[in-house]
Amino acid sequence: MQPIVLGRPTINGAKLTVPVDPGAARQWFRDDAFRVEYSNLDGLADLDPAVLVVPALGNILTLAYALGIPIEVDRVDAAYAAAADRLAETFGAMYPRFDVKGFELRGERVGPVAPVTVTVKTDPALLLFSGGADSSSSLIEHRREVRALVTVWGADVRLTDQTLWDQLCSVVRDSELTADRRLIVARANLQDLIDGPALTRKFESGFIDGTWWGSVQHGLALTSVTVPAATALGLSRVLIAGSDFGGLDLPWGSSPRTDNQIRWSGGQVEHDQADLSRADKITKVIAPYVRGGGRLNLAICYQPGRGPDGLNCGRCEKCQQTITQLLLAGIAPDAVGLPISPQSLAAGRRALTRGFWHGDDGHRAAWRRLQLDVPATLTGPCAVPYIRAHLEWFRTAKIVIGTSDAAPRWHRVVLGVQRLGARTLSWLPLQFRKWCSRRVARLLGEG
Ligand SMILES: [Zn+2]
Structure with a gap:
């Protein structure tokens, strides 16, 4: 099959461009080059093209695994290439419909096939940071080691959404947690290079969130974008915060079994806090930090626009679930950027009882666990009358989460x-x- 050919990476200032000839995958590509521009990062021009090609590779490898198409490059970091070979098997086992046998990474493999140094948990690290609960929890736990934060524009925030991006940047910049660290923005066409919606349609039957980006692409794409930055800064650890699936090992685009295999000659990726649920992160990491006087502004919402005044709408399921977790951990949600009002809680009650929100059994179990966590005596922020009334209702409410395929007409x-x-x-x-x-x-x- 005609391979996808990645051309020689070029650097113009802080812009990295890798031309793509899509070969047999032409119908799945929406652009003819991978592009990323790093802010606040020098030294890209000194890096070997074998490392500079890694972000483009990370963005298209999963597509090549799924369709069984070879990728051809001029030269590639040998440790990263070996990881890409192993990951083909891992993704193939996770998604049996993927045609991984047709995949092959062709090109000169440069350098050692394993990282030069073995990292230890106290080594300086780079953290992928979105401002959400997961990456904030990782930053709090690793605040002594994390030297640099990379926030990716072109992933959860689309490249066209300048307003939302500016809001997110102000949250990242103005936090005491992020002070004294190098803040890097990587603006990349991660969701625009390949046709994620078309791949979703082709493979969606096995996707738990129904998207190619979430279920397949995002872990390898996001971590690979950080590799030139980590190399330029001499950092051997890249941390990506884990997601919560209630302890279940579900197929997902970022998990210990995929992320922890990603290596390059200078270091490796670590899927962080895999042993903590989202509620654990809020209760055991974020709440003690806030109670100890730490200030935090969370950006957790995925709703388009996310509300007029900030990064969180306060009404969607993710916002409402986080608000409940924060209250049960003794933290006032509005103290960490989540708006709460009698009206927003009433909207949550309607949604929870009328089946407005959809999901699977894991999803229902997460709400059930939260109900069981409501204590008999409500104190602190839970003692505010309208919040107390809401939690007393919530404790015994009959929650209705619709099935994923029962979306409204x-x-x-x-x-x-x-x-x-x-x-x-x-x-x-x-x-x-x-x-x-x-x-x-x-x-x-x-x-
Ligand atoms: Zn929301």
Whole structure:
């Protein structure tokens, strides 16, 4: 099969570009180059192209595993290439529909096949930081070792959403937790290089969140973007905060079994705090830090727009679940950036009893555990009358979480229109699609 060919990486200031010839994967690509621009980082031009190609590889490896297409590069870090080979098997075992046997990474492998030094837990580290509960918990625990934070624009925040990005940056910049560390922004076309929605449609039956990005792509893509930064800064550990699946080993794009295999000649990735649930992180790490006088502003919401005044809407399921966890840990949610009001809690009660939110059994179990955690005596922020009334209702409420495929009819209609549109667009020539996306970006103010 005609391979995907990555061209020679070029550096222009802090911009790294890797041209892509998609070969047999042409229909799955939306752009002809991987691009990332790092802020607050020098020394990229001194790095070996074998390391500079890693971010582009990390973004397309999972696609190549799934479709069984070889990737060809000029040269690649040998330790990273060996990890990519191993990960093909891991992803193949996780998603049996992936055609991993057709995958091969071709090109000169440069340097040792394992990291030069063995890292220990006290070595200086780089942390992927989104401002959410998971990465904030990792930062609190590793605040002595973390020297640099990398926040990726183009992952959870789309490249066109300048307003939301500015809000997130101010939260990251103005936190006492992030002070005295190097703050790096990596602005990359992670979600725009390949057609994630089309891959979701092809493979979605095995995806727990129903997206290619979440279920497959994000761990390898995000950690690989940090490799040139870690190399330029001489850091041998890259930490990525773990996700909570209630102790279950579910197929997901970032987990100990995938992330902990990622290595390059200068170091390795660590999937952090895998043994802690999200509630544990709030109760055992974040709450003691806040009670001890630490200040924190969490950015946890994924709703478009996320509310007019901040980074969290306070009404979606993720916000409501975090608000409940914070209250049960004795922390006032608005003290860490989550708005709470009688109206928002009433909206939560309606959603929880009428099946507005959808998920699987793990999802229902998480709410059930939270109900069991409501103490008999409500004190601290839980003693505020409207919050007390809400928690007393919540303790014994009959929670209804809809099944994932039982989305409201209008939602299914919108999805159908989106799919038809994406399928139609995918037939258009690549140059025309690029021209359209540039026009849209300009209209949206990206310039
Ligand atoms: Zn929200």
